[in-house]
Amino acid sequence: MAETDLAGRVDDRREQLLAAADRVVRREGSAAAMNVIAAEAGITKPILYRHFGDKGGLYRALAERHINDLLLRLRAALTTRGGLRARTRATVDAYLASIEEEPQVYRFLVERAAVEEPGVRGQVEGFVRRFGEELAAGIRSEPELAAGPAAVDPGRAVVWAHAIAGMVQAAGDWWLDHPEVPRQSVVDELTALLWDGFSGTATDASTRQGLR
Amino acid sequence: MAETDLAGRVDDRREQLLAAADRVVRREGSAAAMNVIAAEAGITKPILYRHFGDKGGLYRALAERHINDLLLRLRAALTTRGGLRARTRATVDAYLASIEEEPQVYRFLVERAAVEEPGVRGQVEGFVRRFGEELAAGIRSEPELAAGPAAVDPGRAVVWAHAIAGMVQAAGDWWLDHPEVPRQSVVDELTALLWDGFSGTATDASTRQGLR
Protein backbone atom coordinates (compact mmCIF):
# COMPACT_ATOMS: atom_id res chain seq x y z
CA MET A 1 0.00 0.00 0.00
CA ALA A 2 2.75 2.35 1.01
CA GLU A 3 4.64 1.16 -2.00
CA THR A 4 1.84 1.94 -4.39
CA ASP A 5 1.52 5.34 -2.81
CA LEU A 6 5.19 5.99 -3.26
CA ALA A 7 5.24 4.65 -6.78
CA GLY A 8 2.17 6.68 -7.51
CA ARG A 9 3.79 9.85 -6.30
CA VAL A 10 7.00 9.19 -8.20
CA ASP A 11 5.09 8.45 -11.35
CA ASP A 12 3.04 11.57 -10.90
CA ARG A 13 6.25 13.52 -10.66
CA ARG A 14 7.65 11.91 -13.77
CA GLU A 15 4.44 12.52 -15.62
CA GLN A 16 4.47 16.12 -14.54
CA LEU A 17 8.07 16.59 -15.69
CA LEU A 18 7.37 14.83 -18.94
CA ALA A 19 4.40 17.11 -19.49
CA ALA A 20 6.66 20.13 -19.07
CA ALA A 21 9.21 18.67 -21.47
CA ASP A 22 6.40 17.99 -23.88
CA ARG A 23 5.23 21.59 -23.79
CA VAL A 24 8.74 22.86 -24.44
CA VAL A 25 9.35 20.44 -27.26
CA ARG A 26 6.09 21.42 -28.92
CA ARG A 27 6.99 25.07 -28.52
CA GLU A 28 10.69 25.04 -29.41
CA GLY A 29 11.27 21.84 -31.28
CA SER A 30 13.51 18.94 -30.45
CA ALA A 31 16.57 21.11 -29.78
CA ALA A 32 15.16 22.15 -26.42
CA ALA A 33 17.76 22.58 -23.70
CA MET A 34 17.50 20.89 -20.34
CA ASN A 35 17.71 24.32 -18.77
CA VAL A 36 14.56 25.43 -20.48
CA ILE A 37 12.66 22.26 -19.74
CA ALA A 38 13.58 22.56 -16.08
CA ALA A 39 12.43 26.17 -16.02
CA GLU A 40 9.17 25.19 -17.67
CA ALA A 41 8.64 22.66 -14.91
CA GLY A 42 9.43 25.37 -12.34
CA ILE A 43 12.59 23.67 -11.12
CA THR A 44 16.27 23.40 -12.03
CA LYS A 45 18.37 20.94 -13.96
CA PRO A 46 19.65 18.48 -11.33
CA ILE A 47 16.13 17.33 -10.59
CA LEU A 48 15.60 16.40 -14.19
CA TYR A 49 18.83 14.46 -14.15
CA ARG A 50 17.85 12.67 -10.98
CA HIS A 51 14.68 11.49 -12.61
CA PHE A 52 15.88 10.63 -16.10
CA GLY A 53 19.63 10.12 -15.79
CA ASP A 54 20.55 12.12 -18.83
CA LYS A 55 19.00 13.97 -21.70
CA GLY A 56 18.67 10.79 -23.68
CA GLY A 57 16.69 9.27 -20.85
CA LEU A 58 14.23 12.12 -20.77
CA TYR A 59 13.82 12.17 -24.51
CA ARG A 60 13.46 8.42 -24.63
CA ALA A 61 10.75 8.52 -22.02
CA LEU A 62 8.95 11.27 -23.87
CA ALA A 63 9.29 9.50 -27.19
CA GLU A 64 8.11 6.25 -25.67
CA ARG A 65 4.90 7.82 -24.58
CA HIS A 66 4.15 9.37 -27.95
CA ILE A 67 5.14 6.26 -29.82
CA ASN A 68 2.78 4.24 -27.69
CA ASP A 69 -0.06 6.62 -28.41
CA LEU A 70 0.65 6.34 -32.09
CA LEU A 71 0.96 2.58 -32.03
CA LEU A 72 -2.37 2.31 -30.30
CA ARG A 73 -4.05 4.18 -33.10
CA LEU A 74 -2.27 2.10 -35.70
CA ARG A 75 -3.20 -1.15 -34.01
CA ALA A 76 -6.79 -0.06 -33.91
CA ALA A 77 -6.75 0.71 -37.61
CA LEU A 78 -4.96 -2.54 -38.41
CA THR A 79 -7.64 -4.59 -36.75
CA THR A 80 -10.77 -2.90 -37.96
CA ARG A 81 -13.33 -5.04 -39.66
CA GLY A 82 -13.05 -5.25 -43.41
CA GLY A 83 -10.86 -6.61 -46.16
CA LEU A 84 -7.13 -6.30 -46.16
CA ARG A 85 -7.25 -3.41 -48.54
CA ALA A 86 -9.62 -1.47 -46.32
CA ARG A 87 -7.44 -2.10 -43.28
CA THR A 88 -4.34 -1.10 -45.18
CA ARG A 89 -6.00 2.11 -46.14
CA ALA A 90 -7.23 2.75 -42.61
CA THR A 91 -3.76 2.25 -41.18
CA VAL A 92 -2.13 4.61 -43.63
CA ASP A 93 -4.81 7.14 -42.94
CA ALA A 94 -4.38 6.79 -39.19
CA TYR A 95 -0.70 7.45 -39.51
CA LEU A 96 -1.11 10.52 -41.66
CA ALA A 97 -3.89 11.84 -39.46
CA SER A 98 -1.65 11.50 -36.42
CA ILE A 99 1.23 13.42 -37.87
CA GLU A 100 -1.11 16.02 -39.25
CA GLU A 101 -2.61 16.64 -35.85
CA GLU A 102 0.73 17.07 -34.13
CA PRO A 103 3.51 17.74 -36.57
CA GLN A 104 5.81 19.03 -33.84
CA VAL A 105 5.56 15.77 -31.98
CA TYR A 106 6.16 13.87 -35.15
CA ARG A 107 9.25 15.94 -35.92
CA PHE A 108 10.50 15.27 -32.45
CA LEU A 109 10.12 11.54 -32.92
CA VAL A 110 11.88 11.46 -36.26
CA GLU A 111 14.74 13.75 -35.28
CA ARG A 112 15.33 12.00 -31.99
CA ALA A 113 15.31 8.59 -33.62
CA ALA A 114 18.19 9.52 -35.89
CA VAL A 115 20.40 11.04 -33.23
CA GLU A 116 19.75 9.11 -30.02
CA GLU A 117 22.95 7.14 -29.63
CA PRO A 118 24.95 7.10 -32.84
CA GLY A 119 27.42 4.63 -31.38
CA VAL A 120 25.12 1.93 -30.08
CA ARG A 121 24.15 -0.55 -32.74
CA GLY A 122 21.23 -2.86 -32.31
CA GLN A 123 19.96 -0.87 -29.37
CA VAL A 124 18.75 2.19 -31.14
CA GLU A 125 15.20 1.15 -31.86
CA GLY A 126 14.25 4.34 -33.53
CA PHE A 127 10.76 5.43 -34.26
CA VAL A 128 10.40 3.99 -37.74
CA ARG A 129 11.91 0.76 -36.56
CA ARG A 130 9.26 0.38 -33.91
CA PHE A 131 6.61 1.13 -36.44
CA GLY A 132 8.11 -1.57 -38.66
CA GLU A 133 8.14 -4.17 -35.90
CA GLU A 134 4.52 -3.45 -35.24
CA LEU A 135 3.66 -3.88 -38.89
CA ALA A 136 5.63 -7.11 -39.07
CA ALA A 137 3.51 -8.53 -36.30
CA GLY A 138 0.43 -7.29 -38.10
CA ILE A 139 1.45 -8.90 -41.35
CA ARG A 140 2.36 -12.19 -39.74
CA SER A 141 -1.02 -12.44 -38.11
CA GLU A 142 -2.83 -11.25 -41.20
CA PRO A 143 -5.23 -13.99 -42.35
CA GLU A 144 -5.28 -12.88 -45.96
CA LEU A 145 -1.49 -12.91 -46.15
CA ALA A 146 -0.32 -15.44 -43.60
CA ALA A 147 -2.74 -18.24 -44.38
CA GLY A 148 -3.12 -20.41 -47.43
CA PRO A 149 -0.63 -22.38 -49.44
CA ALA A 150 1.25 -19.36 -50.83
CA ALA A 151 1.48 -17.75 -47.41
CA VAL A 152 3.79 -14.82 -47.17
CA ASP A 153 7.30 -15.87 -46.27
CA PRO A 154 8.43 -14.81 -42.77
CA GLY A 155 11.49 -13.14 -44.22
CA ARG A 156 9.33 -11.33 -46.71
CA ALA A 157 7.03 -10.23 -43.91
CA VAL A 158 9.74 -8.49 -41.94
CA VAL A 159 11.34 -6.83 -44.94
CA TRP A 160 7.99 -5.68 -46.18
CA ALA A 161 7.04 -4.40 -42.78
CA HIS A 162 10.04 -2.14 -42.43
CA ALA A 163 9.80 -1.11 -46.04
CA ILE A 164 6.18 -0.10 -45.61
CA ALA A 165 6.93 1.74 -42.40
CA GLY A 166 9.58 3.77 -44.15
CA MET A 167 7.40 4.35 -47.13
CA VAL A 168 4.54 5.78 -45.12
CA GLN A 169 6.92 7.81 -42.99
CA ALA A 170 8.71 9.35 -45.95
CA ALA A 171 5.51 10.09 -47.80
CA GLY A 172 4.09 11.67 -44.67
CA ASP A 173 7.22 13.70 -44.17
CA TRP A 174 6.99 15.02 -47.68
CA TRP A 175 3.32 15.69 -47.28
CA LEU A 176 3.88 17.85 -44.19
CA ASP A 177 5.80 20.21 -46.45
CA HIS A 178 3.04 20.18 -49.08
CA PRO A 179 -0.13 20.98 -47.19
CA GLU A 180 -1.91 21.86 -50.41
CA VAL A 181 -2.25 18.15 -51.12
CA PRO A 182 -5.31 16.69 -49.41
CA ARG A 183 -4.70 13.79 -47.07
CA GLN A 184 -7.21 11.66 -48.90
CA SER A 185 -5.23 11.72 -52.08
CA VAL A 186 -1.98 10.79 -50.37
CA VAL A 187 -3.76 7.93 -48.69
CA ASP A 188 -5.20 6.86 -52.03
CA GLU A 189 -1.85 6.89 -53.78
CA LEU A 190 -0.12 5.00 -51.04
CA THR A 191 -2.85 2.41 -50.82
CA ALA A 192 -2.77 1.96 -54.57
CA LEU A 193 0.97 1.50 -54.53
CA LEU A 194 0.84 -0.96 -51.67
CA TRP A 195 -1.97 -2.90 -53.20
CA ASP A 196 -1.16 -3.13 -56.87
CA GLY A 197 2.38 -1.82 -57.22
CA PHE A 198 3.66 -0.72 -60.57
CA SER A 199 2.06 -3.58 -62.41
CA GLY A 200 -1.38 -2.20 -61.71
CA THR A 201 -0.48 0.96 -63.57
CA ALA A 202 2.09 -0.25 -66.06
CA THR A 203 0.07 -3.11 -67.44
CA ASP A 204 -2.98 -0.89 -67.68
CA ALA A 205 -1.09 1.84 -69.39
CA SER A 206 1.26 0.41 -71.95
CA THR A 207 1.29 -2.75 -73.96
CA ARG A 208 2.68 -5.81 -72.18
CA GLN A 209 5.88 -5.78 -74.14
CA GLY A 210 8.09 -8.21 -72.33
CA LEU A 211 7.37 -6.99 -68.83
CA ARG A 212 7.89 -9.48 -66.05
CA MET B 1 43.62 32.42 -66.66
CA ALA B 2 44.59 33.87 -63.35
CA GLU B 3 41.02 33.39 -62.27
CA THR B 4 40.97 29.76 -63.17
CA ASP B 5 44.24 29.30 -61.35
CA LEU B 6 42.87 30.94 -58.29
CA ALA B 7 39.59 29.10 -58.44
CA GLY B 8 41.50 25.92 -59.03
CA ARG B 9 43.62 26.45 -55.97
CA VAL B 10 40.67 27.34 -53.81
CA ASP B 11 38.76 24.31 -54.98
CA ASP B 12 41.76 22.14 -54.36
CA ARG B 13 41.86 23.47 -50.86
CA ARG B 14 38.21 22.78 -50.31
CA GLU B 15 38.57 19.31 -51.72
CA GLN B 16 41.50 18.68 -49.49
CA LEU B 17 39.63 19.85 -46.41
CA LEU B 18 36.59 17.84 -47.37
CA ALA B 19 38.77 14.78 -47.78
CA ALA B 20 40.07 15.26 -44.25
CA ALA B 21 36.55 15.67 -42.94
CA ASP B 22 35.55 12.57 -44.82
CA ARG B 23 38.30 10.52 -43.22
CA VAL B 24 37.30 11.66 -39.76
CA VAL B 25 33.63 11.02 -40.35
CA ARG B 26 34.35 7.53 -41.59
CA ARG B 27 36.55 6.90 -38.59
CA GLU B 28 34.51 8.49 -35.83
CA GLY B 29 31.02 8.80 -37.16
CA SER B 30 28.89 11.85 -37.74
CA ALA B 31 29.53 13.31 -34.29
CA ALA B 32 33.03 14.39 -35.30
CA ALA B 33 34.14 17.68 -33.77
CA MET B 34 35.47 20.54 -35.85
CA ASN B 35 38.58 20.43 -33.72
CA VAL B 36 39.36 16.91 -34.80
CA ILE B 37 38.62 17.54 -38.45
CA ALA B 38 40.93 20.54 -38.42
CA ALA B 39 43.68 18.50 -36.80
CA GLU B 40 43.20 15.77 -39.37
CA ALA B 41 43.71 18.37 -42.07
CA GLY B 42 46.81 19.59 -40.24
CA ILE B 43 45.36 23.02 -39.45
CA THR B 44 43.14 24.68 -36.86
CA LYS B 45 39.49 25.52 -36.60
CA PRO B 46 39.23 29.08 -37.96
CA ILE B 47 40.37 27.96 -41.38
CA LEU B 48 37.57 25.47 -41.58
CA TYR B 49 35.13 28.17 -40.63
CA ARG B 50 36.51 30.51 -43.26
CA HIS B 51 35.91 27.91 -45.91
CA PHE B 52 32.56 26.52 -44.87
CA GLY B 53 30.97 29.14 -42.65
CA ASP B 54 29.84 26.80 -39.93
CA LYS B 55 29.66 23.15 -39.15
CA GLY B 56 26.45 22.80 -41.09
CA GLY B 57 28.20 24.21 -44.14
CA LEU B 58 31.00 21.70 -43.96
CA TYR B 59 28.64 18.82 -43.40
CA ARG B 60 26.36 19.99 -46.17
CA ALA B 61 29.26 20.17 -48.60
CA LEU B 62 30.40 16.72 -47.60
CA ALA B 63 26.91 15.29 -47.83
CA GLU B 64 26.40 16.94 -51.19
CA ARG B 65 29.37 15.14 -52.65
CA HIS B 66 28.30 11.76 -51.35
CA ILE B 67 24.71 12.27 -52.38
CA ASN B 68 25.85 13.13 -55.87
CA ASP B 69 27.92 9.97 -56.07
CA LEU B 70 24.94 7.96 -54.96
CA LEU B 71 22.55 9.67 -57.34
CA LEU B 72 24.89 8.94 -60.22
CA ARG B 73 24.75 5.26 -59.49
CA LEU B 74 21.01 5.35 -59.11
CA ARG B 75 20.52 7.24 -62.35
CA ALA B 76 22.67 4.70 -64.13
CA ALA B 77 20.56 1.86 -62.76
CA LEU B 78 17.33 3.67 -63.58
CA THR B 79 18.27 3.99 -67.21
CA THR B 80 19.68 0.58 -67.97
CA ARG B 81 18.18 -1.30 -70.84
CA GLY B 82 15.35 -3.63 -69.95
CA GLY B 83 11.78 -3.67 -68.76
CA LEU B 84 10.50 -1.50 -65.97
CA ARG B 85 10.67 -4.38 -63.55
CA ALA B 86 14.30 -5.05 -64.34
CA ARG B 87 15.18 -1.40 -63.93
CA THR B 88 13.27 -1.19 -60.68
CA ARG B 89 15.20 -4.13 -59.41
CA ALA B 90 18.52 -2.70 -60.59
CA THR B 91 17.86 0.59 -58.86
CA VAL B 92 16.96 -1.02 -55.57
CA ASP B 93 20.03 -3.19 -55.85
CA ALA B 94 22.25 -0.22 -56.61
CA TYR B 95 21.00 1.57 -53.52
CA LEU B 96 21.55 -1.39 -51.24
CA ALA B 97 24.96 -2.09 -52.72
CA SER B 98 25.97 1.51 -52.07
CA ILE B 99 25.02 1.51 -48.44
CA GLU B 100 26.56 -1.91 -47.98
CA GLU B 101 29.88 -0.72 -49.33
CA GLU B 102 30.06 2.33 -47.11
CA PRO B 103 27.71 2.09 -44.18
CA GLN B 104 29.52 4.86 -42.32
CA VAL B 105 28.89 7.27 -45.13
CA TYR B 106 25.29 6.19 -45.30
CA ARG B 107 24.86 6.71 -41.58
CA PHE B 108 26.35 10.13 -41.91
CA LEU B 109 23.88 11.04 -44.61
CA VAL B 110 20.86 9.83 -42.71
CA GLU B 111 21.86 11.32 -39.38
CA ARG B 112 22.80 14.64 -40.89
CA ALA B 113 19.63 14.84 -42.90
CA ALA B 114 17.54 14.64 -39.78
CA VAL B 115 19.44 17.23 -37.78
CA GLU B 116 20.68 19.81 -40.29
CA GLU B 117 18.54 22.82 -39.52
CA PRO B 118 15.51 21.89 -37.48
CA GLY B 119 14.11 25.38 -37.79
CA VAL B 120 14.22 25.92 -41.51
CA ARG B 121 11.22 24.48 -43.26
CA GLY B 122 11.20 23.89 -46.97
CA GLN B 123 14.93 24.35 -47.18
CA VAL B 124 16.07 21.21 -45.49
CA GLU B 125 16.33 18.96 -48.52
CA GLY B 126 17.46 15.98 -46.61
CA PHE B 127 18.95 12.93 -48.09
CA VAL B 128 15.81 10.87 -48.60
CA ARG B 129 14.08 13.90 -50.03
CA ARG B 130 16.72 14.27 -52.71
CA PHE B 131 16.43 10.61 -53.48
CA GLY B 132 12.69 11.06 -53.81
CA GLU B 133 12.99 14.00 -56.18
CA GLU B 134 15.30 11.96 -58.33
CA LEU B 135 12.84 9.11 -58.43
CA ALA B 136 10.00 11.45 -59.24
CA ALA B 137 11.86 12.63 -62.31
CA GLY B 138 12.54 9.03 -63.20
CA ILE B 139 8.91 8.04 -62.88
CA ARG B 140 7.67 11.00 -64.85
CA SER B 141 9.97 10.16 -67.73
CA GLU B 142 9.24 6.45 -67.49
CA PRO B 143 7.71 5.28 -70.78
CA GLU B 144 5.91 2.32 -69.28
CA LEU B 145 4.30 4.52 -66.63
CA ALA B 146 4.03 7.97 -68.13
CA ALA B 147 2.71 7.03 -71.55
CA GLY B 148 -0.59 5.60 -72.63
CA PRO B 149 -4.14 6.52 -71.77
CA ALA B 150 -3.93 5.50 -68.09
CA ALA B 151 -0.68 7.39 -67.61
CA VAL B 152 0.37 7.79 -64.06
CA ASP B 153 -1.01 10.94 -62.53
CA PRO B 154 1.63 13.64 -61.79
CA GLY B 155 0.47 13.83 -58.21
CA ARG B 156 0.70 10.11 -57.94
CA ALA B 157 4.19 10.19 -59.39
CA VAL B 158 5.56 12.51 -56.74
CA VAL B 159 3.87 10.77 -53.84
CA TRP B 160 5.01 7.42 -55.09
CA ALA B 161 8.53 8.68 -55.62
CA HIS B 162 8.98 9.86 -52.06
CA ALA B 163 7.20 6.83 -50.73
CA ILE B 164 9.51 4.51 -52.62
CA ALA B 165 12.56 6.46 -51.56
CA GLY B 166 11.56 6.07 -47.92
CA MET B 167 10.69 2.46 -48.41
CA VAL B 168 14.07 1.54 -49.82
CA GLN B 169 15.87 3.66 -47.25
CA ALA B 170 14.06 2.10 -44.30
CA ALA B 171 14.48 -1.41 -45.60
CA GLY B 172 18.16 -0.75 -46.18
CA ASP B 173 18.52 0.68 -42.74
CA TRP B 174 16.97 -2.38 -41.21
CA TRP B 175 19.09 -4.61 -43.38
CA LEU B 176 22.33 -3.01 -42.17
CA ASP B 177 21.45 -4.32 -38.73
CA HIS B 178 20.68 -7.79 -40.09
CA PRO B 179 23.70 -8.73 -42.15
CA GLU B 180 22.70 -12.39 -42.08
CA VAL B 181 20.07 -11.61 -44.69
CA PRO B 182 21.55 -11.73 -48.19
CA ARG B 183 21.18 -8.63 -50.28
CA GLN B 184 19.58 -10.55 -53.08
CA SER B 185 16.65 -11.55 -50.97
CA VAL B 186 16.03 -8.02 -49.74
CA VAL B 187 16.13 -6.84 -53.32
CA ASP B 188 13.73 -9.59 -54.32
CA GLU B 189 11.26 -8.76 -51.59
CA LEU B 190 11.32 -5.06 -52.27
CA THR B 191 10.94 -5.56 -56.00
CA ALA B 192 8.06 -7.91 -55.44
CA LEU B 193 6.34 -5.42 -53.18
CA LEU B 194 6.86 -2.58 -55.60
CA TRP B 195 5.72 -4.58 -58.55
CA ASP B 196 2.72 -6.52 -57.32
CA GLY B 197 1.94 -5.10 -53.92
CA PHE B 198 -0.24 -7.06 -51.54
CA SER B 199 -2.63 -8.19 -54.21
CA GLY B 200 0.03 -10.37 -55.80
CA THR B 201 0.32 -12.30 -52.57
CA ALA B 202 -3.11 -11.95 -51.08
CA THR B 203 -5.07 -13.03 -54.11
CA ASP B 204 -2.74 -15.92 -54.67
CA ALA B 205 -2.89 -17.00 -51.10
CA SER B 206 -6.40 -16.79 -49.79
CA THR B 207 -9.79 -16.95 -51.39
CA ARG B 208 -11.07 -13.69 -52.82
CA GLN B 209 -13.56 -13.17 -50.06
CA GLY B 210 -14.75 -9.67 -50.52
CA LEU B 211 -11.40 -8.04 -51.14
CA ARG B 212 -11.42 -4.81 -53.08
Added chain:
DNA sequence: ACATCCTGTTACCGCGGGTAACACCATGGT
Protein backbone atom coordinates in the same frame (compact mmCIF):
# COMPACT_ATOMS: atom_id res chain seq x y z
C1' DA C 1 16.46 13.31 19.14
C1' DC C 2 18.12 11.64 15.03
C1' DA C 3 18.52 8.97 10.52
C1' DT C 4 16.54 8.79 6.15
C1' DC C 5 14.92 10.23 1.90
C1' DC C 6 12.97 13.22 -1.06
C1' DT C 7 13.00 18.04 -3.02
C1' DG C 8 15.36 21.71 -4.15
C1' DT C 9 19.23 24.98 -4.69
C1' DT C 10 23.93 27.30 -6.33
C1' DA C 11 28.03 26.87 -8.36
C1' DC C 12 30.98 24.67 -10.94
C1' DC C 13 33.49 21.58 -14.82
C1' DG C 14 34.41 20.29 -19.66
C1' DC C 15 33.49 20.12 -24.31
C1' DG C 16 32.41 21.87 -28.52
C1' DG C 17 30.83 25.51 -31.82
C1' DG C 18 32.12 29.91 -33.15
C1' DT C 19 34.87 34.40 -33.27
C1' DA C 20 38.34 38.26 -32.55
C1' DA C 21 42.74 39.71 -33.14
C1' DC C 22 46.92 39.33 -34.74
C1' DA C 23 51.05 37.47 -37.70
C1' DC C 24 53.09 35.92 -41.99
C1' DC C 25 53.87 35.83 -46.81
C1' DA C 26 52.94 36.29 -51.62
C1' DT C 27 51.34 39.25 -55.36
C1' DG C 28 51.25 43.36 -57.96
C1' DG C 29 50.34 48.27 -58.88
C1' DT C 30 52.43 52.99 -58.52
Added chain:
DNA sequence: ACCATGGTGTTACCCGCGGTAACAGGATGT
Protein backbone atom coordinates in the same frame (compact mmCIF):
# COMPACT_ATOMS: atom_id res chain seq x y z
C1' DA D 1 61.45 50.52 -53.13
C1' DC D 2 56.85 50.67 -50.82
C1' DC D 3 52.72 49.41 -49.35
C1' DA D 4 47.73 47.62 -50.30
C1' DT D 5 45.50 43.32 -50.84
C1' DG D 6 44.23 38.86 -49.91
C1' DG D 7 45.13 34.50 -48.83
C1' DT D 8 47.03 31.15 -44.84
C1' DG D 9 47.77 30.40 -40.42
C1' DT D 10 47.91 31.02 -35.31
C1' DT D 11 46.47 31.78 -30.12
C1' DA D 12 43.26 32.91 -27.12
C1' DC D 13 39.00 33.72 -25.95
C1' DC D 14 33.47 33.70 -25.37
C1' DC D 15 29.34 31.26 -24.63
C1' DG D 16 25.81 27.75 -24.43
C1' DC D 17 24.77 23.38 -22.94
C1' DG D 18 25.12 18.69 -20.89
C1' DG D 19 26.30 16.95 -16.63
C1' DT D 20 27.76 16.89 -11.58
C1' DA D 21 29.25 18.03 -6.70
C1' DA D 22 27.95 19.86 -2.57
C1' DC D 23 25.05 21.67 0.29
C1' DA D 24 20.25 23.04 2.50
C1' DG D 25 15.77 22.30 4.16
C1' DG D 26 11.63 19.62 5.31
C1' DA D 27 8.86 15.62 5.82
C1' DT D 28 8.63 10.96 7.98
C1' DG D 29 9.35 7.10 11.00
C1' DT D 30 11.71 5.06 15.12
